[in-house]
Amino acid sequence: MASTKGLEGITATESTISSIIDDKLTYVGYDIDDLANNSSFEEVVYLLWNQKLPTLDELNQFKSELISNMDIPKEVVDHLKSYDLSTVHPMAALRTAVSMLGLFDSESDVMEEEANKRKALRLQAKIPTVVTAFARIRKGQEPVGPKKELSFAANFLYMMNGKNPEDIEVEAFNKALVLHADHELNASTFTARVCVATLSDVYSGVTAAIGALKGPLHGGANERVMEMLTEIGSVEQAIPAIEKRLENKEKIMGMGHRVYRNGDPRAKHLREMSRELTELTGHSKYYDMSIKIEDYIKENKGLPANVDFYSASVYHSLGIDHDVFTPIFAVSRVSGWLAHILEQYGDNRLIRPRAEYVGPKGQTYKPIEER
Ligand SMILES: CC(=O)SCCNC(=O)CCNC(=O)[C@H](O)C(C)(C)COP(=O)(O)OP(=O)(O)OC[C@H]1O[C@@H](n2cnc3c(N)ncnc32)[C@H](O)[C@@H]1OP(=O)(O)O
Numbered sequence: 001m002a003s004t005k006g007l008e009g010i011t012a013t014e015s016t017i018s019s020i021i022d023d024k025l026t027y028v029g030y031d032i033d034d035l036a037n038n039s040s041f042e043e044v045v046y047l048l049w050n051q052k053l054p055t056l057d058e059l060n061q062f063k064s065e066l067i068s069n070m071d072i073p074k075e076v077v078d079h080l081k082s083y084d085l086s087t088v089h090p091m092a093a094l095r096t097a098v099s100m101l102g103l104f105d106s107e108s109d110v111m112e113e114e115a116n117k118r119k120a121l122r123l124q125a126k127i128p129t130v131v132t133a134f135a136r137i138r139k140g141q142e143p144v145g146p147k148k149e150l151s152f153a154a155n156f157l158y159m160m161n162g163k164n165p166e167d168i169e170v171e172a173f174n175k176a177l178v179l180h181a182d183h184e185l186n187a188s189t190f191t192a193r194v195c196v197a198t199l200s201d202v203y204s205g206v207t208a209a210i211g212a213l214k215g216p217l218h219g220g221a222n223e224r225v226m227e228m229l230t231e232i233g234s235v236e237q238a239i240p241a242i243e244k245r246l247e248n249k250e251k252i253m254g255m256g257h258r259v260y261r262n263g264d265p266r267a268k269h270l271r272e273m274s275r276e277l278t279e280l281t282g283h284s285k286y287y288d289m290s291i292k293i294e295d296y297i298k299e300n301k302g303l304p305a306n307v308d309f310y311s312a313s314v315y316h317s318l319g320i321d322h323d324v325f326t327p328i329f330a331v332s333r334v335s336g337w338l339a340h341i342l343e344q345y346g347d348n349r350l351i352r353p354r355a356e357y358v359g360p361k362g363q364t365y366k367p368i369e370e371r
């Protein structure tokens with residue numbers, strides 16, 4: 001039987017979490033546009049995990065549970081301080097720290113449903129703390145803990161910068177978190193599901209997913225978009241630089257998508273946020289360059305911008321270090337990974353496809369001294 005490279009077009013599982021149908025994205029049946037325009041990230045996480053929007057009481061309870069679980073063990077902070085901070089990528093630090101968090105969770109290997117839900121909450125709560133702690137430690141700053149009265153999005157920015165964020169920053173960051181929360185069977189979510197389908201634990205599933213998200217063809221693209229924009233440097237150079245990259249058969253980061261053909265519905269929200277925030281912070285050139293590149297690639301390659309393209313200039317405008325863009329993706333996407341992990345446990349079967357063997361056949365074994 002012939003193989004399908006990259007499993008393109010293969011339906012590998014049923015899911016009730018998110019859907020992409022005719023280029024339209026929904027979480028549990030709610031249109032991403034409605035959620036992006038109206039909901040808090042905490043509401044979306046609750047929705048993904050419970051398959052329903054919370055009441056006000058449920059939301060308040062959920063928010064306070066999240067905040068009260070945000071602290072991370074001192075040993076993890078000490079570990080983050082022990083690397084060569086000039087070379088370690090924050091995604092690598094996050095991958096190791098999440099695995100380490102499992103060592104300090106006495107329920108790590110308890111496979112009961114309620115224990116898995118408690119671990120999900122702890123991971124969702126602690127990942128922003130790890131990301132912000134590492135970002136501060138490598139600048140010689142001490143980590144900052146969360147504030148009870150702040151939202152999840154505001155707390156991330158507070159723990160990162162050590163000061164209360166502006167409303168417009170919180171609004172933009174919340175929207176970015178909502179837009180990145182889940183995306184059907186993308187590579188990192190599939191990785192998480194494959195891992196836990198062996199009945200491995202939640203920490204292993206999330207650690208594996210972080211590894212998959214890190215790659216430049218997936219979540220790692222947002223950092224590469226900013227690297228590209230910075231290298232290009234000016235609006236005038238945008239098209240000549242892109243033409244040169246295409247001539248060299250380089251991929252344009254943030255462009256193209258395996259599933260969307262006519263456009264990623266998340267990109268328009270991020271494009272608008274990029275327009276507003278770059279203007280407000282004096283970084284309009286990055287928005288102007290992005291628009292030119294998007295139009296050129298659409299016209300010449302027929303490829304749409306994906307979620308990673310405009311998130312780059314949005315995060316840059318929020319003053320976030322470029323190599324922290326992908327960890328921020330993880331801060332949001334862990335909600336989707338955890339929803340899928342819980343769904344996988346709920347109706348599990350080992351995921352084990354086949355490979356079509358195309359190597360040599362019928363070889364005769366020779367003793368080592370005769371080779
Ligand atoms: C959150 C996310 O993960 S969104 C995706 C983030 N990744 C990126 O932005 C990286 C850049 N984009 C890409 O590499 C791809 O579009 C992917 C990985 C997103 C999708 O990949 P696939 O569905 O496997 O498409 P594939 O890589 O086979 O590309 C098909 C054709 O389009 C071209 N193409 C696809 N994306 C791009 C791009 N960004 N720039 C230039 N050409 C591209 C390929 O070169 C290929 O051309 P060919 O048929 O002439 O060889």
Ligand SMILES: O=C([O-])CC(=O)C(=O)O
Pocket residue numbers: 182183185186187258259306307
């Ligand atoms: O679905 C994909 O292949 C990649 C993507 O856009 C995401 O994970 O958000």
